[in-house]
Amino acid sequence: MGTSTFGKLKQESTSDRIYAAIREAIFSGRLKTGQRLTEIQMAKEFEVSRASLREALQRLSHEGLVELNSYKGARVIELTPEQLDEMLALRLLLEAEAVRQAKRRLTQTDRDVLYAIARKLHNPGVNPRAYPTFDFELHQTIWEISGNRTLQRHLSLLVSPLFAMGTILRYSESSRDRSDSTRDAGVDHISLVEAICDGTEERAIELMQRHILDNWKVTRSRIESFMKQDS
Amino acid sequence: MGTSTFGKLKQESTSDRIYAAIREAIFSGRLKTGQRLTEIQMAKEFEVSRASLREALQRLSHEGLVELNSYKGARVIELTPEQLDEMLALRLLLEAEAVRQAKRRLTQTDRDVLYAIARKLHNPGVNPRAYPTFDFELHQTIWEISGNRTLQRHLSLLVSPLFAMGTILRYSESSRDRSDSTRDAGVDHISLVEAICDGTEERAIELMQRHILDNWKVTRSRIESFMKQDS
DNA sequence: GATTGTGATATTGTCGACAATAGATCATTA
DNA sequence: TAATGATCTATTGTCGACAATATCACAATC
Numbered sequence: 001m002g003t004s005t006f007g008k009l010k011q012e013s014t015s016d017r018i019y020a021a022i023r024e025a026i027f028s029g030r031l032k033t034g035q036r037l038t039e040i041q042m043a044k045e046f047e048v049s050r051a052s053l054r055e056a057l058q059r060l061s062h063e064g065l066v067e068l069n070s071y072k073g074a075r076v077i078e079l080t081p082e083q084l085d086e087m088l089a090l091r092l093l094l095e096a097e098a099v100r101q102a103k104r105r106l107t108q109t110d111r112d113v114l115y116a117i118a119r120k121l122h123n124p125g126v127n128p129r130a131y132p133t134f135d136f137e138l139h140q141t142i143w144e145i146s147g148n149r150t151l152q153r154h155l156s157l158l159v160s161p162l163f164a165m166g167t168i169l170r171y172s173e174s175s176r177d178r179s180d181s182t183r184d185a186g187v188d189h190i191s192l193v194e195a196i197c198d199g200t201e202e203r204a205i206e207l208m209q210r211h212i213l214d215n216w217k218v219t220r221s222r223i224e225s226f227m228k229q230d231s
Numbered sequence: 232m233g234t235s236t237f238g239k240l241k242q243e244s245t246s247d248r249i250y251a252a253i254r255e256a257i258f259s260g261r262l263k264t265g266q267r268l269t270e271i272q273m274a275k276e277f278e279v280s281r282a283s284l285r286e287a288l289q290r291l292s293h294e295g296l297v298e299l300n301s302y303k304g305a306r307v308i309e310l311t312p313e314q315l316d317e318m319l320a321l322r323l324l325l326e327a328e329a330v331r332q333a334k335r336r337l338t339q340t341d342r343d344v345l346y347a348i349a350r351k352l353h354n355p356g357v358n359p360r361a362y363p364t365f366d367f368e369l370h371q372t373i374w375e376i377s378g379n380r381t382l383q384r385h386l387s388l389l390v391s392p393l394f395a396m397g398t399i400l401r402y403s404e405s406s407r408d409r410s411d412s413t414r415d416a417g418v419d420h421i422s423l424v425e426a427i428c429d430g431t432e433e434r435a436i437e438l439m440q441r442h443i444l445d446n447w448k449v450t451r452s453r454i455e456s457f458m459k460q461d462s
Numbered sequence: 463g464a465t466t467g468t469g470a471t472a473t474t475g476t477c478g479a480c481a482a483t484a485g486a487t488c489a490t491t492a
Numbered sequence: 493t494a495a496t497g498a499t500c501t502a503t504t505g506t507c508g509a510c511a512a513t514a515t516c517a518c519a520a521t522c
Contacts, residue, residue, distance in 0.1 A: 013301060013505070039474070049507045050474090051282065055289065062293045064384055070244060071474055071513050086381045090328075097324060150317045153295055154385055244475070270504070280477045281504090302483050302504055 014048050019056035021046065023161070026065055026076055027168040029226070037066060037074040063161055081223065087158060088216055094155050095139070095212060096205045101146035103201055110145045111197045117141060118189040132167055135215070138189060142196070166219040169226055187211040245279050250287035252277060254392070257296055257307055258399040260457065268297060268305040294392055312454065318389060319447055325386050326370070326443060327436045332377035334432055341376045342428045348372060349420040363398050366446070369420060373427070397450040400457055418442040 022042075025031040037057065043050045057074045060066040066074045102110075117138045120126060126134070139159065143152045187210050195204040253273075256262040274284045288305045291297040297305045333341075348369045351357060357365070370390065374383045418441050426435040 015505090038472090040472090049505095051506060051508095054286075054474090055505095058286065058289055062290075064381070072515095073474065083380060086379050090325075090379075090381050090385065093324065093328060094321075097321075148317050148321075149314060150295070150321050150389070154321065154389070157388075158381070158385070246475085269502090271502090280475095282476060282478095285504090286475095303485095304504070 014052040015055040015059075018042075018046055018048055018053055019059050022056060022060060023065060023164055024168055027165045028172055031076050033076055033078045035076045037076065039073070063157060065161060081220070081227075084162070084220070084223070087162060088212070091155070091158050091162070092209050092212060094151060094158065095142075095208055098143050098146045098148070098151055098155065099196060099204050099208050100201060101148050101151070102142050103196060103204060105145060105147050106197065110141075113141055114138070114145075114193045114197065115190075118193040121189045132163065132170070135189075136163055138193075162219075165223070166215075169219065169222040172226075187214060245283040246286040246290075249273075249277055249279055249284055250290050253287060253291060254296060254395055255399055258396045259403055262307050264307055264309045266307045268307065270304070294388060296392060312451070312458075315393070315451070315454070318393060319443070322386070322389050322393070323440050323443060325382060325389065326373075326439055329374050329377045329379070329382055329386065330427060330435050330439050331432060332379055332382070333373050334427060334435060336376060336378050337428065341372075344372055345369070345376075345424045345428065346421075349424040352420045363394065363401070366420075367394055369424075393450075396454070397446075400450065400453040403457075418445060 022031070022037070031037070039050050039053055039057075043053045046053070057066060057068065061068040061074070065077055065079070067077050068074050117134060121131065121134050121138070136159075139155075143155050146152070187207050189211075192204075192207045192211055195207045199207075253262070253268070262268070268288065270281050270284055270288075274281045277284070288297060288299065292299045292305070296308055296310075298308050299305050348365060352362065352365050352369070367390075370386075374386050377383070418438050420442075423435075423438045423442055426438045430438075
């Protein structure tokens with residue numbers, strides 16, 4: 001339990017840490033919508049220099065989580081449920097395109113990799129906390145197979161905050177709901193991979209979108225109950 | 232006509248200048264694919280501090296024009312014609328979605344604004360050098376009307392470098408071809424705006440995509456002749 | 463009383479210097 | 493000689509300080 005293995009071997013920079021910390025603070029509700037993020041204050045709080053902090057803020061701004069104005073500073077951007085739905089809608093569009101292009105370039109090794117990930121997710125003994133990581137890995141793999149760097153960049157940009165939000169809310173939710181974290185899947189991943197590898201394009205896209213939507217329903221309900229308890 | 236635009240006089244920061252300068256250097260071919268961008272050297276060259284330079288590099292990295300590696304520095308990323316086509320394909324997808332959503336939320340003022348821009352573009356006396364700016368303005372307006380911030384962010388991120396590249400190549404091309412800069416339009420803008428305001432969704436999307444593709448053909452041929460003369 | 467000008471203050475933009483790291487150089491050894 | 497390891501150098505990551513700017517309070521003017 002206590003022996004967590006979350007630390008990647010790759011050494012993360014200071015701005016990486018700050019970036020993740022601020023994002024976590026936003027999603028967990030400690031930093032609220034419209035909250036002004038003063039560089040000096042934040043730098044003191046995290047005990048880092050303003051340079052690293054500014055780099056983190058710039059990344060958050062790029063991701064659309066904070067708003068940067070010249071000589072006016074950074075503010076936490078408003079993330080309404082409607083905007084989250086917008087992000088999800090765009091994600092559905094791009095993931096469909098990724099599936100379309102991935103199907104065209106699929107090699108045998110790609111199939112093996114996809115099935116391997118799906119089996120990891122299907123394995124009943126899998127650590128429930130690892131589920132979202134594996135799920136994310138599956139999506140990323142499909143993006144890579146598509147061979148379309150542009151699509152990859154935009155999908156990462158779009159999905160990364162959604163994924164982080166889901167994970168953070170999952171860990172901060174009340175313990176009674178913890179159980180259903182294990183059956184987020186909805187569409188099971190084996191069927192999805194099968195459709196991508198050997199099904200029709202339409203079928204693959206449909207399963208992918210259903211899979212995303214099913215997971216989204218869970219996350220969205222978490223967000224709403226989180227917002228209720230918050231106010 | 233009398234619609235004066237005040238806001239564009241915001242003074243640009245140092246990193247804005249450097250960002251634009253490096254991007255220009257990349258598109259004009261002075262900085263070639265894979266070229267290492269040393270911070271100290273670039274900072275000296277532009278006579279700015281490394282802080283501003285790093286900020287510019289980070290933006291270029293977000294835009295996908297340079298690659299940043301920890302403790303290894305920045306390199307100009309490879310932009311093959313195939314990758315440009317990828318970007319265009321994604322743009323077609325997103326612009327179609329923008330048109331779709333804009334049509335649903337269109338107000339009378341929106342119509343007026345769109346027609347005003349289209350007339351500016353249609354006006355035979357318009358400065359040819361202003362054409363791409365107005366064209367960009369038309370697209371941005373449609374994105375805004377869609378009301379979808381996420382779509383806006385991703386479209387800006389995607390189109391901004393394409394637009395910059397087109398503009399830079401236009402100005403650096405040999406003077407004999409300058410004439411056809413005035414008739415890039417392809418689909419004329421009035422028809423496009425009419426379709427968006429009063430046509431069917433399919434018609435509007437089709438005209439939008441044809442318009443983008445027509446302009447792209449011109450830009451792409453410029454890129455190819457530029458690459459030929461380059462080697 | 464509302465508006466405009468002026469100054470104080472807090473915050474961001476920019477800079478130069480130091481610390482940490484990667485890559486190259488070169489000596490050492492089997 | 494080829495492989496190995498220590499050292500050296502160039503470059504990036506991080507920091508604290510100064511300059512430029514926005515915001516607020518308050519006085520002056522109509």
